[in-house]
Amino acid sequence: MNNFIYDIPTKVYFGENQLGNLGPELAKFGKRVLLTYGGGSIKKMGLYDKVVAEIKKAGLQLFELSGIEPNPRIDSVRAGAEICKKEHIDVLLAVGGGSTIDATKFMAAGALVDFDPWDFFSEKWAPLTDALPIVSILTLAATGSEMDAGGVISNPKTKDKIGRVERPMLPRVSFLDPTNTYTVSPYQTACGASDMLSHICEVYFNMSTDLYMLDTVMEGLMKSIIKYAPVAMKEPDNYEARANLMWASSWAINGFIDGGKRQAWSCHPIEHELSAIYDITHGLGLAIITPRWMKYCLSEATVSKYVQFGVNVFDIDKSLPAMEIATKAIDMFADFLFKTLGLKSTLSAVGIDDTHFEVMAEKAAGIGGTKYGFVPLAPKDISEILKMSL
Amino acid sequence: MNNFIYDIPTKVYFGENQLGNLGPELAKFGKRVLLTYGGGSIKKMGLYDKVVAEIKKAGLQLFELSGIEPNPRIDSVRAGAEICKKEHIDVLLAVGGGSTIDATKFMAAGALVDFDPWDFFSEKWAPLTDALPIVSILTLAATGSEMDAGGVISNPKTKDKIGRVERPMLPRVSFLDPTNTYTVSPYQTACGASDMLSHICEVYFNMSTDLYMLDTVMEGLMKSIIKYAPVAMKEPDNYEARANLMWASSWAINGFIDGGKRQAWSCHPIEHELSAIYDITHGLGLAIITPRWMKYCLSEATVSKYVQFGVNVFDIDKSLPAMEIATKAIDMFADFLFKTLGLKSTLSAVGIDDTHFEVMAEKAAGIGGTKYGFVPLAPKDISEILKMSL
Numbered sequence: 001m002n003n004f005i006y007d008i009p010t011k012v013y014f015g016e017n018q019l020g021n022l023g024p025e026l027a028k029f030g031k032r033v034l035l036t037y038g039g040g041s042i043k044k045m046g047l048y049d050k051v052v053a054e055i056k057k058a059g060l061q062l063f064e065l066s067g068i069e070p071n072p073r074i075d076s077v078r079a080g081a082e083i084c085k086k087e088h089i090d091v092l093l094a095v096g097g098g099s100t101i102d103a104t105k106f107m108a109a110g111a112l113v114d115f116d117p118w119d120f121f122s123e124k125w126a127p128l129t130d131a132l133p134i135v136s137i138l139t140l141a142a143t144g145s146e147m148d149a150g151g152v153i154s155n156p157k158t159k160d161k162i163g164r165v166e167r168p169m170l171p172r173v174s175f176l177d178p179t180n181t182y183t184v185s186p187y188q189t190a191c192g193a194s195d196m197l198s199h200i201c202e203v204y205f206n207m208s209t210d211l212y213m214l215d216t217v218m219e220g221l222m223k224s225i226i227k228y229a230p231v232a233m234k235e236p237d238n239y240e241a242r243a244n245l246m247w248a249s250s251w252a253i254n255g256f257i258d259g260g261k262r263q264a265w266s267c268h269p270i271e272h273e274l275s276a277i278y279d280i281t282h283g284l285g286l287a288i289i290t291p292r293w294m295k296y297c298l299s300e301a302t303v304s305k306y307v308q309f310g311v312n313v314f315d316i317d318k319s320l321p322a323m324e325i326a327t328k329a330i331d332m333f334a335d336f337l338f339k340t341l342g343l344k345s346t347l348s349a350v351g352i353d354d355t356h357f358e359v360m361a362e363k364a365a366g367i368g369g370t371k372y373g374f375v376p377l378a379p380k381d382i383s384e385i386l387k388m389s390l
Numbered sequence: 391m392n393n394f395i396y397d398i399p400t401k402v403y404f405g406e407n408q409l410g411n412l413g414p415e416l417a418k419f420g421k422r423v424l425l426t427y428g429g430g431s432i433k434k435m436g437l438y439d440k441v442v443a444e445i446k447k448a449g450l451q452l453f454e455l456s457g458i459e460p461n462p463r464i465d466s467v468r469a470g471a472e473i474c475k476k477e478h479i480d481v482l483l484a485v486g487g488g489s490t491i492d493a494t495k496f497m498a499a500g501a502l503v504d505f506d507p508w509d510f511f512s513e514k515w516a517p518l519t520d521a522l523p524i525v526s527i528l529t530l531a532a533t534g535s536e537m538d539a540g541g542v543i544s545n546p547k548t549k550d551k552i553g554r555v556e557r558p559m560l561p562r563v564s565f566l567d568p569t570n571t572y573t574v575s576p577y578q579t580a581c582g583a584s585d586m587l588s589h590i591c592e593v594y595f596n597m598s599t600d601l602y603m604l605d606t607v608m609e610g611l612m613k614s615i616i617k618y619a620p621v622a623m624k625e626p627d628n629y630e631a632r633a634n635l636m637w638a639s640s641w642a643i644n645g646f647i648d649g650g651k652r653q654a655w656s657c658h659p660i661e662h663e664l665s666a667i668y669d670i671t672h673g674l675g676l677a678i679i680t681p682r683w684m685k686y687c688l689s690e691a692t693v694s695k696y697v698q699f700g701v702n703v704f705d706i707d708k709s710l711p712a713m714e715i716a717t718k719a720i721d722m723f724a725d726f727l728f729k730t731l732g733l734k735s736t737l738s739a740v741g742i743d744d745t746h747f748e749v750m751a752e753k754a755a756g757i758g759g760t761k762y763g764f765v766p767l768a769p770k771d772i773s774e775i776l777k778m779s780l
Contacts, residue, residue: 001405001629001630001633002405003403003404003405003406003407003408004404004405005401005402005403005404006401006402006404007401007402008398008399009398009399009401011395011396011397011399012395012396012397013393013395014393014394014395014396014649014650015391015392015393015394015650016393017393018393209630211633211634211637212614212617212618212630212634213610213611213614213634213637213638213641214637215610216606216607216609216610216611216613216614217606217607217610219606219610220603220605220606220607220609220610221603221606223606224602224603224606227602228602239391240391240599240602243391243601244601244602244603247601247603247604247649248603251603259404259637260404260405
């Protein structure tokens with residue numbers, strides 16, 4: 001069992017009508033606020049007006065950057081960092097899903113350096129030692145960016161999509177109001193659930209001796225997502241379902257469940273290569289990859305973890321032979337993603353063929369470090385998983 | 391479902407050999423450190439020497455207060471607050487179990503006021519708005535004081551034992567090294583497990599609509615405690631068992647599992663009256679009271695929660711009739727406490743008769759607010775539960 005440091009000081013206002021706390025929280029960091037958001041859905045749902053009203057009520061000065069794209073791009077980061085510098089921004093307020101929050105994190109870091117923010121991701125891997133304070137208002141339960149210190153940025157020119165986790169980017173305060181996710185479509189709800197499940201699987205599937213109590217927490221989170229995602233798809237304004245998904249999204253990746261487990265992630269690096277080239281939705285790519293990865297990694301050496309997964313998450317009869325439980329668990333997981341959530345089940349169904357498999361496999365094994373994963377994956381293993389996903 | 395604010399910024403160093411971080415963490419708060427501890431077991435186990443060495447290495451000035459008793463008393467709090475004032479202490483370092491940490495919290499608060507610290511608990515209920523920073527090194531997995539803002543203090547003169555939770559008393563940093571609990575006796579290990587289970591039951595048994603995902607977390611914590619407490623009793627230096635118990639102790643009460651559930655606790659106020667008068671071990675008192683409370687509160691209106699408890703924690707066949715599952719669950723819980731952990735099962739076995747039942751019942755219903763609990767308890771209900779426990 002490894003040592004670890006637990007340190008998650010993000011303050012979370014959870015529930016409806018908590019925005020009265022927004023102004024005072026922002027004001028702790030200064031007067032000049034950069035509001036960042038995506039394509040304008042926050043205007044349609046009325047959230048934009050409420051946020052602006054609170055900022056004005058607190059006597060703060062508002063600046064804006066909109067148009068942050070899904071799979072957020074380095075150009076947005078550059079634009080945001082520029083505004084921060086030019087306008088002497090004190091605090092950034094990200095209103096949106098993981099893409100908006102991720103991009104905002106690197107704007108907050110880019111604001112404090114005199115080089116191009118892409119240097120944070122390029123071979124230079126420039127030091128990221130400080131960032132302006134970040135507050136978030138979450139509108140999509142998926143990436144967990146609201147309570148972790150990481151983000152992923154795409155560069156369409158270099159066809160890179162690269163993640164980085166650095167402490168200064170941890171949001172100071174996040175507002176999680178389940179009603180702000182009522183307008184999330186069934187498809188995006190499904191993709192969000194897939195993303196969360198994948199975050200948990202990347203940690204859960206691990207052969208190191210560790211804290212069993214955290215395994216029970218992960219199983220509980222997975223059961224919660226499996227229980228509530230279909231409800232939220234059918235009844236978009238079911239508060240209980242949205243609330244459980246929202247709080248699960250944060251705890252799936254905020255660091256708590258790791259508890260000292262050290263291992264590189266596997267499915268995320270592979271999926272990042274897919275969406276870097278094809279710009280597909282992250283959660284959809286993960287749904288296609290993850291069950292194939294599970295199948296590929298199953299062996300006598302790893303089967304015990306699958307048995308635990310099958311028995312505790314899918315309630316499979318524990319008296320069955322281990323391999324049978326494992327196979328059944330993978331099938332039930334795939335059925336949940338493709339039948340219950342209705343996500344497309346193959347790469348070909350989303351228009352991806354094997355053209356770039358070799359390049360993607362090399363990159364995922366390199367930058368993504370999949371060779372240090374649950375089952376170490378070399379490029380040839382990743383190619384195999386991609387072929388299984390076709 | 392209620393709104394809530396999640397805000398648990400305590401930084402935790404978990405694992406072996408993390409004390410190298412102690413000096414730098416203390417130094418963030420200043421130079422003058424008050425080290426507090428209990429009866430000297432930290433000297434026997436060699437922890438005292440290590441702590442003092444780290445403090446000296448960091449160039450800090452050391453002051454000491456030892457002799458903090460189990461069920462810590464207001465006189466210790468007074469003594470500590472006095473030292474803080476006289477010596478201009480910057481930070482308090484509590485090394486011990488919940489009693490030492492609890493007492494240290496109120497010393498830290500008492501240091502900043504000019505009245506007697508008992509005023510924090512007496513009818514005056516004096517404001518507690520600030521405290522010196524607190525760092526803890528935990529040596530007993532039980533109360534969760536290392537990661538929460540509460541504490542309980544006894545006043546033998548008034549026969550009061552009163553708890554209070556105030557934000558400024560939240561430890562800033564806590565060191566959780568499972569090997570520091572290797573010397574905890576089987577009996578104290580059992581009492582600690584009982585205390586943790588009771589913390590969870592006080593929240594879990596709740597009829598309000600809430601976050602199901604947190605119910606799964608609570609069930610996982612309970613399963614972990616039930617799995618590992620007997621292991622730690624038989625093999626005191628089993629790292630895995632001690633680590634799981636230790637981390638479970640913090641999460642059983644740090645506020646996460648509440649997630650907006652609002653309800654007064656029931657068993658703790660009743661037990662506080664027992665140990666206020668008879669000075670018995672808190673976890674033992676809870677073990678005796680809790681199953682009787684469960685039995686007393688079981689009805690057609692509450693049975694569904696017991697069914698969930700029985701099926702998910704004790705793996706009872708869910709096809710049985712609800713009342714049968716509930717009764718079986720209570721029996722299995724009692725068997726775990728009294729047979730597996732070997733705790734005494736009745737008040738008479740620990741030398742308590744019904745002499746003070748009426749007074750205790752009145753006090754628990756008053757100060758403890760049991761009338762706002764899972765099943766509202768008036769003094770006559772508490773008397774009944776106490777009689778069932780004889």
